[in-house]
Structure formats: C-alpha cells, structure tokens
Amino acid sequence: MASQEVLREEPSRASLINDPKVRSIFYQCLVVALLVSGVWWIVHNTIVNLTNLHIASGFAFLRGRAGFDISDTAIAYTSDSTYGRAIIVGLINTLIVAFVGIITATIIGFIVGIGRLSKNWLIQKICTVYVEVFRNIPPLLVIFFWYSGVLAVLPAPRDSINLPFSSFLNQRGFYFPRAIWGDGSWLILVGLLAGIAMAWFVAHKAHQRQMATGQQFPVFWTSLALIIGLPLLAYALSGFPLTFDFPKQSTFNLTGGFVVKPEFLSLYLALSFYTAAFIAEIVRAGIRGVARGQSEATAALGLRAGQALRLVVVPQAMRIVIPPLASQYLNLTKNSSLAIAIGYPDLTATTGTVLNQTGQAVECVVIMMVIYLAISLLTSLLMNWFNAKMALVER
Amino acid sequence: MTRSESAGRIFAGIVRICARRTLPILFAWLANFLTLLAAIQAFAAAGFQTLSNSVIFLDLTGIIAFDAIREWEAARRLRCGFLGMGRNGSCVHTGKVRVYLKNREKGLWVMKHIAIGILGAATLGLMASAASATTLDTVKAKGFIQCGVSTGLAGFSAPDDKGDWQGIDADFCRAVAAAVFGDGTKVKFTPLSAKERFTALQSGEVDILSRNTTWTINRDTALGLNFVGTTYYDGQGFMINAKKLPGVNSALQLSGAAVCVQSGTTTELNLADYFKANKMEYNPVVFEKLEEVNAAYDAGRCDVYTTDQSGLYGIRLTLGSPADHVVLPEIISKEPLGPAVRQGDDQWYHIVKWTYFALLDAEELGITKANVDEMKSSASPEIKRVLGQEADTKIGTDLGVSNDWVVNIVKAVGNYGEMFDRNVGSGSPLKIARGINALWTKGGLQYAPPIR
Numbered sequence: 001m002a003s004q005e006v007l008r009e010e011p012s013r014a015s016l017i018n019d020p021k022v023r024s025i026f027y028q029c030l031v032v033a034l035l036v037s038g039v040w041w042i043v044h045n046t047i048v049n050l051t052n053l054h055i056a057s058g059f060a061f062l063r064g065r066a067g068f069d070i071s072d073t074a075i076a077y078t079s080d081s082t083y084g085r086a087i088i089v090g091l092i093n094t095l096i097v098a099f100v101g102i103i104t105a106t107i108i109g110f111i112v113g114i115g116r117l118s119k120n121w122l123i124q125k126i127c128t129v130y131v132e133v134f135r136n137i138p139p140l141l142v143i144f145f146w147y148s149g150v151l152a153v154l155p156a157p158r159d160s161i162n163l164p165f166s167s168f169l170n171q172r173g174f175y176f177p178r179a180i181w182g183d184g185s186w187l188i189l190v191g192l193l194a195g196i197a198m199a200w201f202v203a204h205k206a207h208q209r210q211m212a213t214g215q216q217f218p219v220f221w222t223s224l225a226l227i228i229g230l231p232l233l234a235y236a237l238s239g240f241p242l243t244f245d246f247p248k249q250s251t252f253n254l255t256g257g258f259v260v261k262p263e264f265l266s267l268y269l270a271l272s273f274y275t276a277a278f279i280a281e282i283v284r285a286g287i288r289g290v291a292r293g294q295s296e297a298t299a300a301l302g303l304r305a306g307q308a309l310r311l312v313v314v315p316q317a318m319r320i321v322i323p324p325l326a327s328q329y330l331n332l333t334k335n336s337s338l339a340i341a342i343g344y345p346d347l348t349a350t351t352g353t354v355l356n357q358t359g360q361a362v363e364c365v366v367i368m369m370v371i372y373l374a375i376s377l378l379t380s381l382l383m384n385w386f387n388a389k390m391a392l393v394e395r
Numbered sequence: 396m397t398r399s400e401s402a403g404r405i406f407a408g409i410v411r412i413c414a415r416r417t418l419p420i421l422f423a424w425l426a427n428f429l430t431l432l433a434a435i436q437a438f439a440a441a442g443f444q445t446l447s448n449s450v451i452f453l454d455l456t457g458i459i460a461f462d463a464i465r466e467w468e469a470a471r472r473l474r475c476g477f478l479g480m481g482r483n484g485s486c487v488h489t490g491k492v493r494v495y496l497k498n499r500e501k502g503l504w505v506m507k508h509i510a511i512g513i514l515g516a517a518t519l520g521l522m523a524s525a526a527s528a529t530t531l532d533t534v535k536a537k538g539f540i541q542c543g544v545s546t547g548l549a550g551f552s553a554p555d556d557k558g559d560w561q562g563i564d565a566d567f568c569r570a571v572a573a574a575v576f577g578d579g580t581k582v583k584f585t586p587l588s589a590k591e592r593f594t595a596l597q598s599g600e601v602d603i604l605s606r607n608t609t610w611t612i613n614r615d616t617a618l619g620l621n622f623v624g625t626t627y628y629d630g631q632g633f634m635i636n637a638k639k640l641p642g643v644n645s646a647l648q649l650s651g652a653a654v655c656v657q658s659g660t661t662t663e664l665n666l667a668d669y670f671k672a673n674k675m676e677y678n679p680v681v682f683e684k685l686e687e688v689n690a691a692y693d694a695g696r697c698d699v700y701t702t703d704q705s706g707l708y709g710i711r712l713t714l715g716s717p718a719d720h721v722v723l724p725e726i727i728s729k730e731p732l733g734p735a736v737r738q739g740d741d742q743w744y745h746i747v748k749w750t751y752f753a754l755l756d757a758e759e760l761g762i763t764k765a766n767v768d769e770m771k772s773s774a775s776p777e778i779k780r781v782l783g784q785e786a787d788t789k790i791g792t793d794l795g796v797s798n799d800w801v802v803n804i805v806k807a808v809g810n811y812g813e814m815f816d817r818n819v820g821s822g823s824p825l826k827i828a829r830g831i832n833a834l835w836t837k838g839g840l841q842y843a844p845p846i847r
Contacts, residue, residue: 006571048679053597053619053737053738054619054737054738054739055597055617055618055619056616056617056618056619067664067667067668068658068663068664068667068679068681069663069666069667069677070681071678071679071680071681078671079664079667079668079671138638148690148694152696156596156695157640171694171696171697172653172694178444249651250643250651251640251643251648251651252640252649252651252652252653252698253651253652253653253678253698255651293459310601340683341687342682342687343658343681343683343687343691345681349658349683352590352659352683353658353659353663353681354591354592355659356589356590356593356658356659356660357659357663357664358613358619359593359597359613359617359619361498361593361594361597382569383735
C-alpha cells in the first residue's frame, strides 16, 4: 500500500491545453470521430445511391432460394437451399482447401528447407531448384499448370488408370472406395482414441523414466502398435462391420465410391507446392539462425545428426520460424481465392455466383471481405498463441 | 449542390477513372511500387546487419536481406520479364513463348476481374448523384457509346480476325450509335463476363448492355435495369459428343452426366430446375468465362454442354471437330435475349427501345441498306414518315435524335432481317433459321409498334 502512495504524483499545474494527457486524449477522440464519420459517410452515400438507382439492398436476400447447384459440397446442399447456405458451402470449401494445403505445404516446406542445408550435393541442389522454380512463378500459373498441364491430359473415364485398392484416376478426378460404417463401428473409433491416449501416456512415462534413470524406451514403436493395433482389435471384436462402396463404370462416368475432383486437386497441389517453397526458405532461415555452437555442442555430446536436428536445432529454430510461418499460412488461405479461375466452388466463386444471381454487389463484397478478415484474424490468433507457447521461457 | 455532393462527385470521378482507363497503369504503378518496397526492405535489412550484436540476429537479418533482394528481383522480373507490363500498362511482348502470354492474360484477367468487382461496388457507393446528367448528354459529350458485350459468342458478339466486334448484339449498339450520332462506328465495346455484366451497367461503366442477356423480372426490378425488348428469342438446349456417347439422343437420358455450364446465368438455374423436375442426377462443372467452359467441354472434363441453343450452334463451330457434336432436341426454357439500360433515365431508355423498333419497322416496310436512299422519295406516306421525310416532322427530335435517325440506322447495319441473316442466319456460318424470330407478318414473334 505504501509503495502506491509514493507513486501517486502531484496533479499537474499546467493549463489543460499543454497537458500531454489531455492532448493525447483529444487527438485520439478526433481520429475516432473522423474515422466514424468517414465510415458513416460512405455507408450513407451507398444507401442513398442504391435507392436512386432502384437497386434492392439489405441482407434479406440471403434467405432466398438459391436455385443453382454446386459441384463440391461438404454439407447438405441442393438448389432448394438458401443463398446463405450456398455462401457457407463456399466458406467450408475454402477452409478445407486451406487446411489440407497448410498441412501439406508445411510438410513439404520442412523437408525441402532442411534438404537445402543438406551436405549431400544432389539433395541440396534439387531442393534449391525446387525453391527457385516455385517461388518465382505466380501462383495462378502453378494452378493452371496442374489443371491444364497435368490433370486435364489424364485419360477419359472409359480408359481410367487402374490403381491398387480399386482406385481409379481419370480426367474427372481421383476415385477410391468409400467406407461404409456398419453397426458397432463406433468401437473402432473408441479403439483409436484409446490408442492415442495410451500412446501419449506411455510417452509421458518413458520421458519421466529417462529423466530419472537415463534408461530409454522404444516409444515410437509402442505408440504405433497401440494406435494401429487397438482399432484393429476393435474391428475384429465388433464383427468386421466395415464395408466398401467401390467406384463402378456407368453410362457417363464412374459412379459410387469417393471422388476427389480435379479442380480441388489442382488448387490443393498448386497452393501446397507454391507455399512450400516460401516455407522452405523460412525453415532454412530458422535453422541457420541457431548458433553454430549449438550443433558443435551436440556433436561433442555424441548425438547423431538426426538427433541433433530433432532435439537441439529444430526446437530453437521453431522460435524464429513460427511468426513468418503464420503469414505464409495467411497467404495460402487468401491465395485459395484463385480457385475461381479453374471453377472450384470456394468462397469467392460461390459468393460471386450469388452476387450475380441476386445483383446485390455491395452486400456480397462486404460478406466476402468480412469472412476473409475473420479467417485471417483467427489464423493469426492461433499462430500467436502457438508462438507464445513455443517462446523461450526465461527464468 | 451541397459541398458533400461535389466532394462525392470528385471521388466518383477518381474511382471511375481508376476503374476503367487507368487500371492497367495502376497495376504497372503498383508493380513499380512493389519493386521499390522490396528494394527499401533489402537495404534496411542489410543496414541492420551492421548493428547486430548476437549471432541469431546476424544470421536472421542476413537471410531477411537475402530474401528481400530476391523478392526485389522477382518483382522486377514480374514487371519487365516474360510477364511484361510497360510503364503505361501496355503489354510488352518480351517473351516469345505463346503459353506464357496466354497465361499472363489469364492472370491479368483475374486481377482485372477482381478489381472490377470491388471498384464497381465502390463506384456504386461513391457515385453521389453523379448520375444527374442524362445518359444522352454524357454519351454526346464523350462522342461514343460504351457498349457491354460478351467475351466472345459467335453470331452475337465476337471479335473477328481484325479485332472488330461482329454479331447481332454488337450491331445493335452500332444501330444506337447511328441513331444518336448518325455514325454507326462511334461505339466502343467492353467485353464482360456473365458475372461482371450487371455491375458494369449499374455503375455506369457501359451505357448499353447488349450481351445475349435473358430478360427476367428479377433483373428488371431488383437489379435496377430496364430491358428494351427481345432481339433474339432463344431457349436453352444441350449438346453432347455423339462419338463418345453414341446411345444418347434425348436430354432425359442424361442422368449422372457431368454438365459444363457458365456461372451466374439463368442457364445455371434452368439446368438445376430441369434435372430436379425430371428426378435426374447431374454433376455441375461451373466456370465463369465462356472460353473456360468451351475448353473444359472440348477437353472432355464434362459430357454435356448447356447454354442457349443459338449459343450451342456457335460454340460447336469453334470445337475441334464440330461434326462429332450434336445438339439434343429438347428446349428446356424461354430465353428472350435483349439489350438493357439503367433505370431512371427514360429518354435514353426510349432511344434504345425505339432503335430496336425502328430495325423491325424498317424490315416490315422493306427498307434495306441498299434501297434506303431511294425509299426516301417513296410514294408511301408511312415510309416517308419513318424515314423522317415528312414536312415539319418532329418524331426524331422528340426522341432526342435527328429526324433522319432511321435512315442512319439502316445505312449503318441494315434492317433487323439483314442483321439477322448476316450474323446468325443464312449469310453466316451458323445458318440458324428465322423460326420464331421472323416478323409477325411471317408467323414469327417480332412485332414493333408503329413509328408515328
């Protein structure tokens, strides 16, 4: 309590005009007022103009019947659904392609980034060429490369390429059997969850034991056995409830099974390969950023190269890598709007169709902007949290 | 005029200028700016290196500097390499490889397209009573009509090998130009995708939308447009590759097919309705640009192509082997195609509307491009009246154009029948019969009120 009283200062005797506190509050208020009135002016002007031009406005159109179909839908959608639902379908498609794209780009990026620092001349050069090629080509060209250069030249449905496990590849997409979960298949999921939980527990215990006694335990193989073995056991116990729906040839196309369309595939591959080149450079920067003494110390301690990388170098590199990584993730998400060029129904494409069917340009553009902003803010929030978790804990 | 109105007008001017003429320059300028930014970043990062006091810092800034320089190089390459763009935004053909050029155009198209969408919306927002001048005054002041056409549909609006726009829709704009200026060449064409077309008209980027667009109540009311008439009565049909699908001869056999369709069209909606009504499944393959739909169908990405039947005949000619493709007999919708203008300017609406009627009346009265000068001295009072040869006539001036407007129209493009034959009928590769597009006197639907 006493210390607080010491901190309390005498009130300033200068006039209000010269008081820096009052001044700063005044200027902040001024800026806020200008901003608010500017936004109000634009909004008001828009409404007045739309009325003058006899164009309908407002968001009520979102409840209207869409009337058009969408090729890739993750949730139930027919032409009877609403415009609002069509936009949500597009949003989910954007999120799906961004999510799998981010995972793949990260994996490829880490491999190539570490590969660029390899002592093996061939690996190093291959990775360098990869980075140089994909980093210097606009992403739209990469998408076109996959769509018209690779996937469009595949054979027609009648001459599909047969792959193992009853999968097929043709210019209409990649077909593989769809699993149909019968009665009692929930046991398999329980088995999987139990396996993951037990694997985590084993890893935790093994770590504790190693800390205490220095003895090691084959954590990796035990975990693998648990995570694969338990669901398999559950599968057998519940009487093999899993059946498959195989793709079959029909008049026009292959029907049945699960199909990944070429639009999705080319967008996903292009975004992954493009962003991976940037991530590779970030990873390389991170690893080069770890002091050389650290790797020398690991060598002196007798760790193998792989162990040194995994236990010492990468954890330190991660602290440098995460912030720029977050902006690459944001880039990938925003680049996914290039899907419009090849007809993948992402947020931009479906909202664009809604815009054109309803003519509500201002509303649709606002919806798109708000959604992309929300996705970006959410991603950076997540990455900031991850960054804080990985940051060096100073004692 | 209040102060906020005049400020709004200035803003609207800026936005409009940005939206149209200077857009490529803006992009060139942006590319330059990017280059500059990257260069600044590179130098700053290199500068920081000298201040560094830890190993990590040194290495990281080194890599940032390296990276920034690389970015700078890439930006420069983007600006003047194979993706060349001149200082004024013109395309610099430094690369010889065709595919690069093609793809660069696609890239530019996407940029332009997104920018048009956003700027169009922004223009709507900032127009601030800029529409107070009438369209006719604006058109006369700038000296030409800005006409929104398709990105290339044979018979309706497509550039020929010299780059001149040909087709019924393009000729209709020439007819309006002839009525307004007495000169059918005073037209500039803006190719628009299905998605861009309404925003372009609403925001004032084009004065007429003459782009094989279907007249619907929603477009006439909620979108703030006025359709002037039906220049072509059409209906939606299906086309398949008969070689690949020999057994199919009806649209009712199409269940399970992949269907190529252009997004944001009435076609897309009719397709959904038709398959739903007939309890059939289909797999939509949707693109925004006609060329993309054509390419996808030609490449076999889909089994069926659906659009207006006239369009199908036009598209068939552009395919690899036209003889392999057949148009199925079913017509699943009414598609009255016609030009549209903005609401709220009755004078302009009447000029465009009566240009259409004049084309029909000229055909009905037998006035053609060849005989229009002789017809001026015709004995028929009706022909003399239509051609503005009546003493003290006020028909043209009341409309807001000169009294010999019909003469100008017919001299520029001929009458409706000539326009039809030249572009889609017997005189064109499409060879579409007049059918319901014949005059009412010959059993068709084309009917115009009298000019008197």
